[in-house]
Amino acid sequence: MESIYVQLVTLAGATEEFTISSLLLRATPVVKGVLMVLVLMSVVSWYIIVYKWLYLRRAQAESGLFLETFWQSKRLDEIYQTSEHLKRSPISQVFRAGYVELTKLKGGREQGDTMIGKMDDIENIERALRRARTGEIIQLGALTPFLATTASAAPFVGLFGTVWGIMDSFLNIARVGNATLTTVAPGIAEALIATAIGLVAAIPAVMFFNYFMNRTRVLEADMDNFGNDFLNIVKRHFF
Numbered sequence: 001m002e003s004i005y006v007q008l009v010t011l012a013g014a015t016e017e018f019t020i021s022s023l024l025l026r027a028t029p030v031v032k033g034v035l036m037v038l039v040l041m042s043v044v045s046w047y048i049i050v051y052k053w054l055y056l057r058r059a060q061a062e063s064g065l066f067l068e069t070f071w072q073s074k075r076l077d078e079i080y081q082t083s084e085h086l087k088r089s090p091i092s093q094v095f096r097a098g099y100v101e102l103t104k105l106k107g108g109r110e111q112g113d114t115m116i117g118k119m120d121d122i123e124n125i126e127r128a129l130r131r132a133r134t135g136e137i138i139q140l141g142a143l144t145p146f147l148a149t150t151a152s153a154a155p156f157v158g159l160f161g162t163v164w165g166i167m168d169s170f171l172n173i174a175r176v177g178n179a180t181l182t183t184v185a186p187g188i189a190e191a192l193i194a195t196a197i198g199l200v201a202a203i204p205a206v207m208f209f210n211y212f213m214n215r216t217r218v219l220e221a222d223m224d225n226f227g228n229d230f231l232n233i234v235k236r237h238f239f
Contacts, residue, residue, distance in 0.1 A: 028168055028190070030164050031165055031168075037157055038161075039197065044146065044150075045146065048143045048146055048147060051143070052143060052208075052212050059090060060218075062086040062088050062089035062092065063090065066083060066089045066091055066092040076102075079099075083096050090137075090223055091222055093132055094133055094227055096132070097128045097129060098125055098230050098234070102125055102234060122231070122235060129231065141216060144209055147205040147208060147209040151205040151206035154205070159194075159195065161191065161193075161195070161198070163191070169191075
């Protein structure tokens with residue numbers, strides 16, 4: 001009876017030591033490396049999430065303000081001056097590219113009176129709008145690929161830690177020769193921690209990646225619509 005009581009006390013004392021911090025401190029170097037990678041991916045992902053959320057929010061607000069100014073004003077030079085204060089707006093940057101190209105063409109129109117010259121001028125403005133739109137799309141999509149990488153890779157990195165922790169548990173059983181709870185539990189717990197942290201890193205990344213892509217598609221559609229409207233205005237009033 002006394003020996004059974006001693007075993008129970010010993011098992012209880014060992015069980016109390018199985019805290020998250022103690023497991024992390026006693027984890028194998030491979031599992032610790034996996035956890036460090038996952039934590040780093042999570043920290044970088046949250047930095048990108050906060051930065052892109054603020055960036056896209058400001059871009060959307062400034063684009064709305066620019067469109068309001070554009071349709072209310074009747075002078076392109078005044079709109080251009082306003083766009084200088086709305087540099088986060090992708091639509092204002094598309095307008096600036098088109099306006100600069102239009103100003104160049106108006107200043108040196110030697111062949112602009114012919115039909116071919118007019119068509120070439122319109123094509124030049126259209127190319128300027130397209131280049132600006134492409135540049136803004138690249139800017140809007142910057143850093144978001146890392147979120148996609150984290151969303152797809154973090155669970156597998158955590159799974160690698162899980163497999164390694166389980167493998168280490170079986171090796172401990174083989175060394176000790178006794179499959180008790182105190183022998184198996186630490187490795188299994190390490191494995192579960194790696195899986196949990198992998199999911200913690202991946203779930204916010206995939207959610208905000210989809211959110212940012214949706215916001216970016218809205219801004220792309222707005223740039224397309226504005227480019228077509230601006231080109232129609234140029235054709236109607238300048239050509």
